[in-house]
Amino acid sequence: GNSVTQMEGPVTLSEEAFLTINCTYTATGYPSLFWYVQYPGEGLQLLLKATKADDKGSNKGFEATYRKETTSFHLEKGSVQVSDSAVYFCALSERDRDDKIIFGKGTRLHILP
Amino acid sequence: DSGVTQTPKHLITATGQRVTLRCSPRSGDLSVYWYQQSLDQGLQFLIQYYNGEERAKGNILERFSAQQFPDLHSELNLSSLELGDSALYFCASSYRVGYGYTFGSGTRLTVV
Numbered sequence: 190g191n192s193v194t195q196m197e198g199p200v201t202l203s204e205e206a207f208l209t210i211n212c213t214y215t216a217t218g219y220p221s222l223f224w225y226v227q228y229p230g231e232g233l234q235l236l237l238k239a240t241k242a243d244d245k246g247s248n249k250g251f252e253a254t255y256r257k258e259t260t261s262f263h264l265e266k267g268s269v270q271v272s273d274s275a276v277y278f279c280a281l282s283e284r285d286r287d288d289k290i291i292f293g294k295g296t297r298l299h300i301l302p
Numbered sequence: 303d304s305g306v307t308q309t310p311k312h313l314i315t316a317t318g319q320r321v322t323l324r325c326s327p328r329s330g331d332l333s334v335y336w337y338q339q340s341l342d343q344g345l346q347f348l349i350q351y352y353n354g355e356e357r358a359k360g361n362i363l364e365r366f367s368a369q370q371f372p373d374l375h376s377e378l379n380l381s382s383l384e385l386g387d388s389a390l391y392f393c394a395s396s397y398r399v400g401y402g403y404t405f406g407s408g409t410r411l412t413v414v
Contacts (some may be wrong), residue, residue: 223402232304232392232405241399250322278345288333288396289358290403292345 191216195293196281200267203301210264210296212279220281222246222255222262223290226279227276236264236277271300305329308393308406316414320381323409325358325393327374333396334376335403336368350364351376383413 195212202208214220221240225233237246242257251266262279279293305328315321336348338361347360348408351370362368363385370376380387390410394403 205389224406232306232407233394233403234405235402236306236401282402289335289347289350289360291347294344 191220191281191283191291193279193281193293195277195296197294198276198297199299200296201299201301205268206268206300208264208269208273208298210277210279210298212262212264212293213247214260214279214281216260216263216283218283220283222253223280223282224251224253224262224264225278225280225292227278227295229275233278262276269298269300271302273278274298274300304342304404304406306393306395306404306406308391308409311388312410312412314412314414317383317385319383319413320379321383321411323378323380323391323393323411325376325378325395325406327376327393327395327403328404330399331397331404332374334370334374335394335396336376336378337392337394338363338389339392339408343368345392348378380411385413387411388413 192215222249223238224236226236237248239246239255276295278295282290307326332353334351336345348362350358368378390408392408394405396403
């Protein structure tokens with residue numbers, strides 16, 4: 190079945206460090222790919238998305254590129270801030286009739302000042 | 303405010319009881335999804351409704367049921383509650399296939 194695997198956390202970085210959170214997926218067909226972010230005590234927010242191969246999603250300094258050949262969608266940011274501390278979820282949707290989204294287990298990110 | 307409203311925000315109840323969680327989707331969204339988030343299981347898809355009809359079922363227990371009403375709000379009913387049902391329950395809505403969901407802020411259920 191379809192699945193998403195992302196690096197386990199927690200990931201701890203200093204402010205202004207470079208961030209990479211790895212994500213790979215298994216899917217039939219051509220899924221849409223997403224990164225969601227969950228801040229403490231809140232629901233999930235869509236951070237960025239890509240709907241086809243080689244698309245780059247970007248938002249708030251975060252980027253991820255849809256790599257079909259490696260079935261990956263790694264999240265990157267050049268210079269993290271303390272306010273980026275949150276849990277990040279990689280996810281996919283098969284874009285079929287039910288459009289169910291399958292989430293990875295999440296990666297907790299701690300940014301130290 | 304995401305536009306998806308969930309009530310109540312917190313719920314504490316005893317084992318064996320029944321509760322109802324409510325979700326109002328974002329204006330214009332026809333699909334509603336329910337997810338359970340627990341520490342050990344991550345985000346688990348429970349069920350989806352589209353314009354009043356059940357469209358997909360995930361790992362939803364028989365003790366749980368849901369429905370979507372003509373005004374598109376949805377309710378998730380949890381009965382014969384067990385300690386292990388303690389979790390965050392999220393509702394999400396979507397307008398278009400493949401473009402992601404908008405999540406509510408969740409209902410934290412504690413079963414004691």
